[in-house]
Amino acid sequence: MGGAAVDVDTGGVKAPDGGWGWAVLAGCFVITGFSYAFPKAVSVFFKELTKEFDVGYSDTAWISSILLAMLYGTGPLCSILVNRFGCRPVMMVGGLFASLGMILSSFATNIIHIYLTTGVITGLGLALNFQPSLIMLNRYFSEKRPLANGLSAAGSPVALCCLSPLGQVLQYHYGWRGGFLILGGILLNCCVCGALMKPLVDPKKVKKQDHNKEQSPEEEKMKAKAKLLDFSVFKDCGFVIYTVAASIMVLGLFVPPVFVVSYAKELGNEDTKSALLLTILGFVDMFARPTCGVIAGLKWVRPRCVYLFSFAMLFNGITDLIGSQSKDYPSLVVFCIFFGISYGMVGALQFEVLMTIVGTEKFSSAIGLVLLMEAIAVLVGPPSAGRLLDATHNYMTIFLLAGCEVVLSAVVLATCNFLFIKIAPELGAERGEEVRPKSVMVNTQEVERFLKEPQPNGSMAASPETCL
Numbered sequence: 001m002g003g004a005a006v007d008v009d010t011g012g013v014k015a016p017d018g019g020w021g022w023a024v025l026a027g028c029f030v031i032t033g034f035s036y037a038f039p040k041a042v043s044v045f046f047k048e049l050t051k052e053f054d055v056g057y058s059d060t061a062w063i064s065s066i067l068l069a070m071l072y073g074t075g076p077l078c079s080i081l082v083n084r085f086g087c088r089p090v091m092m093v094g095g096l097f098a099s100l101g102m103i104l105s106s107f108a109t110n111i112i113h114i115y116l117t118t119g120v121i122t123g124l125g126l127a128l129n130f131q132p133s134l135i136m137l138n139r140y141f142s143e144k145r146p147l148a149n150g151l152s153a154a155g156s157p158v159a160l161c162c163l164s165p166l167g168q169v170l171q172y173h174y175g176w177r178g179g180f181l182i183l184g185g186i187l188l189n190c191c192v193c194g195a196l197m198k199p200l201v202d203p204k205k206v207k208k209q210d211h212n213k214e215q216s217p218e219e220e221k222m223k224a225k226a227k228l229l230d231f232s233v234f235k236d237c238g239f240v241i242y243t244v245a246a247s248i249m250v251l252g253l254f255v256p257p258v259f260v261v262s263y264a265k266e267l268g269n270e271d272t273k274s275a276l277l278l279t280i281l282g283f284v285d286m287f288a289r290p291t292c293g294v295i296a297g298l299k300w301v302r303p304r305c306v307y308l309f310s311f312a313m314l315f316n317g318i319t320d321l322i323g324s325q326s327k328d329y330p331s332l333v334v335f336c337i338f339f340g341i342s343y344g345m346v347g348a349l350q351f352e353v354l355m356t357i358v359g360t361e362k363f364s365s366a367i368g369l370v371l372l373m374e375a376i377a378v379l380v381g382p383p384s385a386g387r388l389l390d391a392t393h394n395y396m397t398i399f400l401l402a403g404c405e406v407v408l409s410a411v412v413l414a415t416c417n418f419l420f421i422k423i424a425p426e427l428g429a430e431r432g433e434e435v436r437p438k439s440v441m442v443n444t445q446e447v448e449r450f451l452k453e454p455q456p457n458g459s460m461a462a463s464p465e466t467c468l
Helices: 005-009 021-054 057-073 074-084 089-106 112-139 145-153 155-186 189-195 203-211 217-226 233-234 237-253 255-266 269-295 302-323 329-392 395-420 423-432 444-452
Strands: none
Touching: 021 255, 021 269, 057 089, 057 112, 057 233, 074 089, 074 112, 074 145, 074 237, 074 329, 089 155, 089 233, 089 444, 112 155, 112 233, 112 255, 112 329, 112 395, 145 155, 155 203, 155 269, 155 329, 189 423, 217 237, 217 269, 233 237, 233 329, 237 269, 237 329, 255 269, 255 302, 255 329, 255 395, 269 302, 269 329, 302 423, 329 395, 329 423
16 A cells, blocks of 8 residues: 555655656546535535525635635645555545545535535545645656646646536536535545555665664654654745745635636526536636646746746736626626636646745645645635625625735745745756755755765765765
8 A cells, every 4th residue: 555664755766757657647637626626616506505504605605615724724634644654545545535525415404514524524535635646746757747737737627627517417407415425426536546646666675675674663663753744844935935925825716716606697697607607717727737837847937937826826816806897797708718727827836836946855744834824814715705795795896805815925926036036047947946045054964865865877876884
């Protein structure tokens, strides 16, 4: 199943950039689709839920918000579980949780039951799948990582294009209860995707482990505990800037997809016609993500992908501001097209930028901590917009607010990176990495680790220890 030692310590294994990595990419594609499309696809059932339980828009908006909050807020827990047990077993257990939550929600008798089952249980299950799949993708791809991130991120719009109309059909034929039950069965595919996450194994390390079994269990436990969660990423200025900007961004990023269907229904459009807006958004998003991934992988763009990410957020925020003036169905269609382009760019770049900032070794801890910080904003965003909608009965207000929040995040990210982070041109074109201010002192541990790293031809670099 992939133990902690083999799954986590991949420092000596070069990313294959292909091979079984394409199977991992396929699994990541499906998981990303479920993780991001479900909170939006569930919004198709909101109108029926408001009638069934006699609640307002803000109450139903909590369902999507709790789903996203669990997806984000359980980040550190996922990091610890992955570093302890490996990606594959964590994902398979997560698939069972995701399915169980939707099945139990079909028997709900009040909105609180939906919060606990669909929101908490299914949200936890999706979280246990989403984060490990990204970690595995980062381990299997290096040179082709921007493209891999773009392709895996495309799973979200593809799933949205399928799940949104499917939700309408299920609701029409089986009601919301039958729809939730069938969606629960579909989520069992997460277990299949988890089975694809084969840990990277260094044959040389496996042989060494067979020969060096004298290492005490206490030493192994100490080694494993030291890697469960790495808080040293907060010492990285680039990571802190990214975390602050991303937290502001998610306050408004998910508001339009959650409310655009209800907005269209409020204008007097049919349910099926209104749900088509999410399909249009997803269809455009589907092509925007891989395209943006290809652009981000270009030699002269990759070192500056942070600024491309800032542009994507600015584009998204301005789209929200202009889209708030929509008064009829055609204008909402135009809004969904441009929102799909900008949303796809954000989706393709957000984790690529994080991987570039912290690197492979610290990514499993960094992504968990980032998602935890974003969880608070995710938990506040859509419900606050729903409460504002209940008070004003004006969709323009919530779209304006969402747009301002996303624009602010773009300004924070671009400005702070320009002022505090420098890019080394000679390294940037080759590896796409940012360079922080260097310290005068030399870290002897880093030097020692470098000397012990396997070279491209598989030989060990000469050092006083290896010479002995």
